[in-house]
Amino acid sequence: MESATVGSTRGRRERLRAETTAEIKQVALELMASGGPDAITLRAIAREMGMTANAIYGYFATRDDLVTTLINDVYTSLADAVDAAWDTAPAKDPARRIQAWASAFRDWALANPEGFRLIYGDPVPGYRAPEGGAAPDAAHRVCTGLTALAAAAWPHAGHLYADSDFQWSDFDAGLLGKVRPAFPDLPPAAVALALRMWGHLHGLVSLEVYGHLHTQTISPDKLFREELAQLVRSLGIVPKG
Structure with a gap:
């Protein structure tokens, strides 16, 4: 039972991470569409998503x-x-x-x-x-x-x-x-x-x-x-x- 709970928690985390990663990429493309290629910055993406700059570095280091x-x-x-x-x-x-x-x-x-x-x-x-x-x-x-x-x-x-x-x-x-x-x-x-x-x-x-x-x-x-x-x-x- 405990193993199933751990697996369920891990699966939920992986799903949330995948969803957040997909959103980061979509926001990056939207920023580029509205502001040009130089609008793609991790800080700008974090601001659009309501995340801290440090949090987004957990998904993309640079x-x-x-x-x-x-x-x-x-x-x-x-x-x-x-x-x-x-x-x-x-x-x-x-x-x-x-x-x-x-x-x-x-x-x-x-x-x-x-x-x-x-x-x-x-x-x-x-x-x-x-x-x-x-x-x-x-x-x-x-x-x-x-x-x-x-x-x-x-x-x-x-x-x-x-x-x-x-x-x-x-x-x-x-x-x-x-x-x-x-x-x-x-x-x-x-x-x-x-x-x-x-x-x-x-x-x-x-x-x-x-x-x-x-x-x-x-x-x-x-x-x-x-x-x-x-x-x-x-x-x-x-x-x-």
């Missing part, structure tokens, strides 16, 4: 520890979303796969604007990521996913880049360490294509997340769909169905 956790959570959420979209699209329909990945990226960004700004917007002033990065696994998955877009398009678009003069030396060694093992048959021009595709997608999504399209169009979703359709056409891919 501000950088919190930011690293946030980046990892956010990046993992994004990687999960785009991976799931890619996997559900027919493997034999590259147009659908590209559109599914891209649409999932936009949908995630619009649903998580603070998270998007944290990983793709202005850096948190003074933040120092741990060695290897804040979210190495998730970043690897997103990077590999982008290259998969180019790999899906390459059988259709490769001839369009026959005169490309890209060499492996034109790319960051860290990037190549992620994508070449996953796609050993792709040439350097295909990696360049992946980056250009990324520019198409990221540019419009960034404009929308940061509110720059609201005064330009009432149909940003239509604009994005048209951009995707044009991208697929430019790659020589004919959508199926």
Whole structure:
């Protein structure tokens, strides 16, 4: 009986700790949304939550520890979303796969604007990521996913880049360490294509997340769909169905 009581107490404490940790992270993102990246401070979060500054240090020893956790959570959420979209699209329909990945990226960004700004917007002033990065696994998955877009398009678009003069030396060694093992048959021009595709997608999504399209169009979703359709056409891919 005593053992059951101890276990119940421990479970309650763990649940409360998890809830408080989740609230700390949510408040941090809200502060960033309203005050920018430099608004993320442990003291400000403690004040918003009605906690003492010392109490919050029991959850995160430093501000950088919190930011690293946030980046990892956010990046993992994004990687999960785009991976799931890619996997559900027919493997034999590259147009659908590209559109599914891209649409999932936009949908995630619009649903998580603070998270998007944290990983793709202005850096948190003074933040120092741990060695290897804040979210190495998730970043690897997103990077590999982008290259998969180019790999899906390459059988259709490769001839369009026959005169490309890209060499492996034109790319960051860290990037190549992620994508070449996953796609050993792709040439350097295909990696360049992946980056250009990324520019198409990221540019419009960034404009929308940061509110720059609201005064330009009432149909940003239509604009994005048209951009995707044009991208697929430019790659020589004919959508199926």
